[in-house]
Every structure is written in structure tokens, then in C-alpha cells.
Amino acid sequence: MFDWLSSSADAIATAPKLDGAQLDPLWALPFVGLLLSVAFLPLATPHFWERRFGTVAVFWALAFLSPCATAFGLPTAIANVLDVLLLDYLPFILLLFALFVVAGGIRLTGNLVGTPATNTAILAFGTLSASFLGTTGASMVLIRPVIRANQDRVYNVHVFVFFIFLVANIGGSLTPLGDPPLFLGYLKGIDFLWTLEAMLRPMLFSSAMLLGLFYVIDRIAWNREHHEVRAKSLVSRQIRIEGLHNVLYLMAVAATVLASGIWNRDGMVSIGLGLEMPVNGLVRDVILICIATLSWWTTPRPIRVENAFTWAPMQEVAMLFAAIFITMIPVLAMLRAGFDGPFGTLLHLVSTSDGQPVEFAYFWLTGALSSFLDNAPTYLVFFNLAGGDPQTLMGPRALTLLAISAGAVFMGANSYIGNAPNFMVRSICEERGIKMPSFIGYMFWSGAILLPLFALNTLLWFL
Numbered sequence: 001m002f003d004w005l006s007s008s009a010d011a012i013a014t015a016p017k018l019d020g021a022q023l024d025p026l027w028a029l030p031f032v033g034l035l036l037s038v039a040f041l042p043l044a045t046p047h048f049w050e051r052r053f054g055t056v057a058v059f060w061a062l063a064f065l066s067p068c069a070t071a072f073g074l075p076t077a078i079a080n081v082l083d084v085l086l087l088d089y090l091p092f093i094l095l096l097f098a099l100f101v102v103a104g105g106i107r108l109t110g111n112l113v114g115t116p117a118t119n120t121a122i123l124a125f126g127t128l129s130a131s132f133l134g135t136t137g138a139s140m141v142l143i144r145p146v147i148r149a150n151q152d153r154v155y156n157v158h159v160f161v162f163f164i165f166l167v168a169n170i171g172g173s174l175t176p177l178g179d180p181p182l183f184l185g186y187l188k189g190i191d192f193l194w195t196l197e198a199m200l201r202p203m204l205f206s207s208a209m210l211l212g213l214f215y216v217i218d219r220i221a222w223n224r225e226h227h228e229v230r231a232k233s234l235v236s237r238q239i240r241i242e243g244l245h246n247v248l249y250l251m252a253v254a255a256t257v258l259a260s261g262i263w264n265r266d267g268m269v270s271i272g273l274g275l276e277m278p279v280n281g282l283v284r285d286v287i288l289i290c291i292a293t294l295s296w297w298t299t300p301r302p303i304r305v306e307n308a309f310t311w312a313p314m315q316e317v318a319m320l321f322a323a324i325f326i327t328m329i330p331v332l333a334m335l336r337a338g339f340d341g342p343f344g345t346l347l348h349l350v351s352t353s354d355g356q357p358v359e360f361a362y363f364w365l366t367g368a369l370s371s372f373l374d375n376a377p378t379y380l381v382f383f384n385l386a387g388g389d390p391q392t393l394m395g396p397r398a399l400t401l402l403a404i405s406a407g408a409v410f411m412g413a414n415s416y417i418g419n420a421p422n423f424m425v426r427s428i429c430e431e432r433g434i435k436m437p438s439f440i441g442y443m444f445w446s447g448a449i450l451l452p453l454f455a456l457n458t459l460l461w462f463l
Contacts, residue, residue, distance in 0.1 A: 057320050106144075170409065175196060209453055363457070363462050367406075
């Protein structure tokens with residue numbers, strides 16, 4: 001038996017990654033099926049979805065794993081799944097878990113009322129803070145106060161849609177701490193301050209346009225509210241923050257993520273079955289678990305009770321995104337294959353016949369794929385397609401890098417799965433009784449509001 005285990009571990013350790021150049025586009029069907037399930041099942045069979053979304057996630061994961069094991073061998077299937085779960089999914093979900101626990105221990109008390117001015121001010125603050133706390137951190141800190149401020153309003157869904165647009169996505173544009181793609185660029189040699197200098201104008205323009213539009217929409221909605229709701233805005237404000245020590249934990253999370261990226265990534269540690277993990281990643285994950293544990297222990301229980309803190313949103317995100325990461329394996333493999341893979345024809349759109357970059361194509365293609373795939377590896381694909389040399393990309397091809405960066409960060413707002421906090425915000429809102437748009441309904445919002453905005457960005461910066 002030990003010989004069998006040893007040979008199995010060796011087979012997994014030596015199994016190759018999927019070669020995207022050899023894959024048929026049909027391998028993307030489980031990923032597409034999962035997206036369609038997330039889009040339509042909550043509408044068609046809401047009670048089934050609430051009780052069985054985990055079953056649906058497992059089904060689509062197996063829809064990829066079973067054919068993969070048959071076609072390429074069980075060791076290859078296991079190796080590819082463990083690789084994505086340990087190196088991509090685990091850091092993603094542990095960071096989300098730590099921020100969810102820590103932010104759930106911060107409670108804004110008082111009689112804050114979601115007037116148009118108040119809501120706009122909170123969204124503006126969240127947009128700016130997202131570049132320093134990260135889009136996930138800012139979203140987890142602010143979503144509950146925004147819910148409480150607007151819980152008595154009948155017309156409030158637009159508040160949370162714009163929250164996702166601004167705080168969960170576009171706000172993370174100014175530093176590598178804001179969003180994972182920019183952090184990857186920093187690790188590849190892009191200067192920390194280059195992001196601020198290059199992204200400042202597109203970010204401020206986009207944010208100002210969205211905040212102005214939001215205020216108009218919110219003012220119209222506010223005028224439709226019952227007079228009893230509007231009368232609450234006349235009461236003097238008494239605001240107090242409980243669990244303030246958790247802000248230190250938030251700073252510790254941001255510092256941990258930043259330090260893990262700067263740390264030498266060459267060191268590896270064996271975790272069994274012939275698998276290895278980067279030392280810096282393992283240390284980071286352990287520290288994040290410790291921070292979450294400390295926050296749980298040191299935060300008085302009544303704060304979380306009054307915050308209506310439950311694990312349901314975290315469970316839904318963890319299960320669905322595990323399936324998303326697994327079914328995404330062949331799609332990313334085909335994308336990484338570049339011009340030799342099934343997406344080769346599409347990738348030829350980003351350069352002219354003489355090899356010159358087409359910036360608007362970089363912006364839209366990076367953004368379109370980042371709307372549904374993990375925007376971090378998508379950013380890396382186009383970063384490498386553009387040459388991959390940081391000095392060149394910050395110099396003569398700075399506009400190309402700007403297009404890639406803006407596409408990856410901005411267009412994560414196009415769908416619920418475009419960026420990590422989008423789905424979490426939706427889950428927290430629905431758990432608190434707010435009827436959020438469906439997957440397709442949300443894309444109607446983003447299509448009507450964001451696509452024209454991105455077209456303006458194209459005219460201003462990329463043509």
C-alpha cells in the first residue's frame with residue numbers, strides 16, 4: 001500500500017500542466033455552464049438554488065474533472081486541480097476570509113441615514129480608500145454601514161450596484177495594494193508610484209462621472225421615498241464606531257499581503273504528495289488565519305450580533321468560487337497558450353501587422369476577459385503579450401500598460417464574478433434582505449452605465 005501511495009504521489013508530482021495549445025474550446029463548457037447556472041438558476045428555481053448551490057458547484061467541477069482524468073490521466077487532473085486550489089484559490093479565499101471576519105467586527109452605530117449626500121460621500125470615501133485597503137478590504141468595511149444607512153429605504157438597490165462599481169472595483173486603481181493585477185505588475189518590476197501617476201486621471205474621471213450619475217439617480221429615488229423616511233434625515237447625527245481595534249488588524253492584513261509579494265518567492269516548502277508551496281505564500285496564509293482568529297477572539301460578541309454577522313455569505317462565495325477556479329483551469333491554459341492556442345485569432349487583435357500595439361484593443365480585450373475570468377492571470381497574459389519588459393512598458397509603451405491595467409481593474413465591475421468582492425457584497429446584501437439584481441440583471445446595470453463610460457475612456461486615453 002505504501003508503494004502505491006508513493007508511486008501515486010510521484011505521478012502527481014511529475015504530472016504536466018494542461019497544454020492550452022492542444023485543447024479544444026469545448027473544454028470551456030463546464031466554466032460556461034457554471035456561469036449560466038449562477039445567472040439563471042436563482043431566477044428559475046430560487047428555493048432549489050438556496051439549498052443546492054453547493055451541489056451545482058460540485059456538478060460543474062466534476063464536469064471538467066471527469067473528462068480531464070479520462071483524457072489526460074487521473075494524476076494530471078489531480079495535479080492541475082491541486083495546483084490551482086493551493087496556489088490560487090487558497091490565497092484568494094483566505095484573504096477574503098480574513099477581511100470578512102475583521103470587517104465584521106467593526107460596527108458603525110448611530111442614526112446615519114442614507115440621503116443622497118450621505119451615500120455619495122460614503123461611496124467617494126470608499127472609492128479613495130480602496131486603493132490603500134484594497135477593493136476587498138474597503139468593501140468589507142463599508143458594506144454593512146451602507147446597508148444600515150439605507151435599510152429603511154424602499155428604493156435602495158442602485159446604492160449597492162454603484163458600491164460594486166466604485167468601491168469594489170474602480171477605486172482600487174491607484175496603488176498595487178488596490179487590486180491583484182496591479183500587485184502582480186508591481187512584482188514584475190512596475191514602480192509602485194507609476195500606478196498612481198498613470199491611473200490617476202482615468203480613475204478620477206470615471207469615479208467623478210459615476211458619483212455624479214449616482215447622486216442624480218439617488219436624488220430621484222430619495223424624492224420617491226415615503227415622507228417618514230425622508231424626515232429621519234432632519235434628526236441630528238450621532239455616530240460612533242465600535243470594534244475600532246479591528247482597523248489595526250486591517251492594516252496588518254494589508255501589510256502582510258504587501259510583504260509576501262516583496263519577499264523572495266524562490267523558497268519552496270513540501271506539503272506532501274510531491275507538492276510544494278512558496279514559503280512566502282504559506283507564511284502569509286498562516287498570518288492571515290492568525291489575524292482573523294485574533295479579531296474573532298478580541299471583538300465583543302454583541303458587536304458581531306448587532307452587525308448581523310453570519311457565515312452564510314462566506315460559505316456561498318467559498319463553494320462557488322472553488323468550482324469557478326477549477327472549471328477555469330482549461331480556459332486560462334488556452335489563454336496562456338497565446339497565439340498558439342484557441343484564442344490566438346482573438347489575441348491578434350491587440351497588435352497591427354507591423355507589430356505595433358493597439359491600445360484600445362488591449363483595454364477592451366483585457367477588460368472583457370477580466371469580466372468573467374480571474375483578472376490577475378488575464379493581466380499577466382496581456383502584460384507578456386505587450387513584451388513583458390517593465391522599463392519599456394513604463395516608458396515608450398506606457399499607454400499599452402495603462403490600457404491593460406485599466407481594463408483589468410475597471411471591467412472587473414462588469415459582472416458579479418469579475419472581482420473578488422463583487423459576489424461577496426451581493427451575498428451580504430441578500431443575506432440582509434436586500435433584493436439584489438440577478439446575474440443577468442446586474443449585467444444590464446453594468447452594460448447600461450459602465451460600457452458607455454468605458455467608451456468615453458477609450459476616446460480620451462486609448463485612441
